[in-house]
Amino acid sequence: METPSHEPVPFGAWPSPLSARQVHTSSTRRSGARVDGDTLLWLEARPADDGRTTLVRLRDGVTEDLSLPGQDVRTRFHEYGGGEVGAAADTVVYTVFGDQRVWCVAPGEAPRPITPDVGGALRFSCLRVDPARRAVFCLREDQRDPDAEPVTSLVRLDLDGTDDPGTELVAGRIRPLDAPEELAADVDSPPDFVADHVLSPDGRRLAWLSWNHPRMAWDGTWLWVGDLDDAGDLHDVRLVAGSEQESLEQPRWLDDQRLTYLSDVTGWSLHQVVDVTTGPPEPHALHDLELDHGQPRWRPDQSSYDVLADGRLVTTVTSAGRHHLAVLDPTTGESRAVASPLTFVVDVRVLGPDHVVCQACFADRPAELVTVDLRDGTTTPVGGLAWAAVDPGLVSLPEAVDWTSDDGATAHGFLYPPANAAVSAPDGDLPPLVVTLHGGPTSAAIPAHTADRAFWTSRGFAVLDVNYAGSTGYGRAYRRRLDGVWGIADVADAATGARHLADTGRVDGTRMAITGGSAGGFTVLRALTTTDVFTAGASHFGISDLTALVLDTHKLESRYPWGLVAPWPSGREVYEARSPLRDVDRLAAPLILLQGTDDRVVPPVQAEAMAAAVRERGLPVALVMFEGEGHGFRQVANRVRALESELSFYGQVWGFEPAGDLSVVEVENLPPTRGEAGGSGGTGG
Template identity: 45%
Template sequence: MNHPQQDIAPYGAWRSPITSAAIVAESVGLDQPTIAGDAIFWIEGRAREQGRSVIVRCDADGQTSDLTPTGFNARTRVHEYGGGALLIDGDTVYFSNFTDQRVYRQTGNVAPQALTAAGARRFADATLDRRHHRLICIRENHGDTAREAVNTVVAIDLDDGSETVLLTGHDFYAAPRLSPDGSQLAWLCWDHPNMPWDGTTLWCAAVADDGTLAGARQVAGSSDDPVFQPAWSPAGELHFISEQSGWWNLYRLRDGSVQALCPMAAEFGRPLWNLGISTYGFDGTGRIVCSYAQEGDWHLALLDPESGLLDDITTPFRKIGDLKVGRDFVVFIGGAPTSADAIVRLDLTTRTHQVLKRAISLQVDAGYLSVPRAITFPTTDAQVSHAFSHAFYYAPANRDFTAPAGTRPPLLVFNHGGPTSAASATLNLSIQFWTSRGFAVVDVNYGGSTGYGRAYRQRLNGNWGVVDVDDALNAARFLVAEGAADPEKLAIRGGSAGGYTALAALTFHDVFKAGASYYGVSDLETLARDCHKFESRYLDSLVGPYPARKDIYVARSPIHFTDKLASPLILFQGMEDRVVPPAQAQLMFDAVRAKGLPVAYIRFDGEAHGFRRAENIRRALEAELYFYGRVFGFLPADNIEPVAIDNLPD
């Protein structure tokens, strides 16, 4: 029975207050919360300022102020994905500036001053060495264009900005961390072909009076044990997260031996896509405040390191990211199904929280929001009998509209990037944009996703383009069988690695009737040959060594099999993308157009891997909606600039 106040309109044609303009005008990205005394800092990525990243300070009284003046952009490009761009020391801020990648120092209201010299070097993940009046950080040197970038750990003198290499010889470094008295340095490193979630080693060395390192020794980790986030307790004991049990759990080094603190089937760590991320820390009494994930949801807890007892702290959040710990409070990025990401301060004594900044200021009536339902569905996997996969399902939701009786909604299958990443149940207006217009959405945590243990993540090893695609297909089939989706209006979309999954599903299977690729991979060989250093050997584990297994790369590359593709496709691409170069989208567009299928290609000048500018984010959302409207035969309620679609019948 229809609600008496609801209008009847086809799925997809519902009018919604969640417009693309509102999404970009009233939203910011939130990153790297940091504590300095009672003050809290974070970085805001502002689409309305051309994607500029701005450092924000929040004082103890809740008053906020921007620290980064116009003309500066607090963002590093180490590993291309960045992270760890910010370090606070009292009233002094050190940050990497995106334009020139130099480290700048800013004290009080004085304009930022360059600390490092100009050059083809990038810096990130710094710690302050007070004994020697220097920063210790990761440096990525791109000065020799004839070879891949060189990653080292360097010291930057705070007087003259000179750089001294402390550690070299490994392909990658992360997390240089000084002990409380400054006498020891711990760090992570790893080498090709590993990614940091495949295997890293944790090292420790003494810091001599002259600042050099002595007696370096490996204390944990291996080529198949990915150690994460070394941190020193106030008493000077080294802690870290290891996956030796099959789950990322907390450990410490005491009297030369490694001790598990709280063994459990839960993930206390995350993939190190960005430098500087944190999931635990120590409060003023030496207790560990930590976050951990189970079945896709994150929890906050206090851990007694001596007894191993875990005391959960009840919060309304199902996402807890970038946790930082102060004396008697913590700050983190929290999100929930009806509230988007926010900078949250939680008092450890009262266990009450305060939202300091919301990523989205747009207030949306609950009648327009779809609350996700976690689903587990059967899927196929040659290496795992009775395989199951995970996803979050969103039903269409709009208090003002209902669909004609007997019809089912179109379904959008979302595929996250990485592919070693994860979908969360946090409010995402880019999903609600679709559900409030009458689409159903399923956000798939396919095999290879993080948050379900190492065995689940490694289902994708050697099987990228197979396991992820099968899970996307089976999520759609599962919902069709439930009566929750129209089998003739199934679409698949994704960005980066998720874009590859979408392209592979459209090319090698006939389940989906349309799709969208955002800077997706169409040619695995090109990706293997042209990718930046951080991911240049990633496909060794996901696909196989190249060129030794060129046959697999060819067999799984959609660009070689466009003759199999039978569904309309829209592609979006940033023209400054160095992770997935624009040539990949162009080749796919040319091939699909030559075949005579409906296809559209939208290019964005000045955008890299992921869109940051408000006008481009808005255009992409609207163009995708327009495309589905033309393909599935409905008229969107929005006033959208038409998209040029080649080969579309009148």
């Protein structure tokens, strides 16, 4: 970019070449790589295809669409999806979003469904193709009984069938909707959840994970192994690792007898190995590094590491919030870091003796699906396909920042200062701050360039992405900092982080906004109703009523608040007291709510109730509903509208005119002078 040559422009009102539409249509998003011999498969979300996801195959140098035109390759398993694709010996299976049926693509055959059409009431994931048995071992979520919770089971599908609902191998626990909450489940009970099963190389054994309410997968997990007969039925099922206080992740076979997996028994997710043929099994750790090597299992079939042909492991490692790859020798425990520009890594899959394929993030360019040469760290976009180049003048490099929170703990985040080489600000002007909050709340803020973040920094905003209490990547103890204090510790971390930047002269303390989705949206609403730090907020499908959440959400998270807030129903008073909707009389800052009408995780009634309460108080509020969207927005037009609405909202409540041609969101109860253009100062509320 050229050196600025025009008059200074106040922070926040900078003209930017990056429009909201460009943010969401600049390039195809590729993810979910799978490897089948020399064949590589991945998922593509193409901007021109209105949010649908296409399954793509690269074989013998030829790239082709494998799913049929109009199909959306996505599962609604546990509402968040994951594990949509499986492949072996040139046979590929995948799930289609509309009816949730599993489809098969076999050599010489036209694509065909192999599961029945029951209106999406059967949802499949973690598809493991077994060519020898002509079967698929997979997870099934059964929602056919309206009077019971969905049942998660490990099942076997017939590759040659057309309407096979699955033969149960590990039957999930059936809980009537009106069952008393004291109906406990232990290791000997049928599981509430099953995940991440893997076939041994010789096909004679199957390993899998399970856990039960009220725990989540990252609280306490068990690892099981069973023998398979020629028909694919399980025998001699035995427990080999895990407990109610130990989280296990991602079993992988080192050979036909030994399993490796991740365990946080030491407080850090580290690699363990167990010989399943000995009795009783005695797991042992491969190393004792105080660094996380895995991620919480929100979705099945995530791959934080993989096994190379020579038995070494290639694994992700998190240090100070940043990821890198390392090669671990299980015989010696020695770990060698792979030097590369990656800052965050998802779905690592071995591709040959010295390469892996993964979805990678970078500090200075958008995420890509890449191959990585483990010898020298060279990264190459998959299939030669790459994102459009980013103008260096618009790149805001992440700066790691730490600060002391209210409880005395050190909180973490990444600061992205304004970046637009074609514009300058007046002397003495300070940028407005947007504090961003990830969901989960066990997810993580990652140091990476994203187009939506550049949308803000190129307009003169500073962005603080907070790894608040409960975040992943800093060990089990940091994640457990949120236990029982959700809506308190996370709010404190965000608020003290914003104050830290204002007190050190990095941002304008009168123009600090907080924004987040899902669990992050809850923290937004709590921050606006319990602190006076922020002068605007944006809740994307956020939780406003904890009582409504615990009574009306999907199975995976139905007991999640027990650990974050209090057991239910004995802790009802805590839920009431900590619900932002019950504390709206303390709200003193303008609020915008963005919500999908088909959201099952956080139903739209929560956003509507919050908007009504704010409206009744006479405070500035905007409610933007997105028809047909669930928990997160997929349609390009809706994602564009959400981003533009948030910018328009900040402009109106802070009294400045955003640059560019963008839609203007309607803000109710906005004082006439507040919506007028001009200046970069002012406060909200």
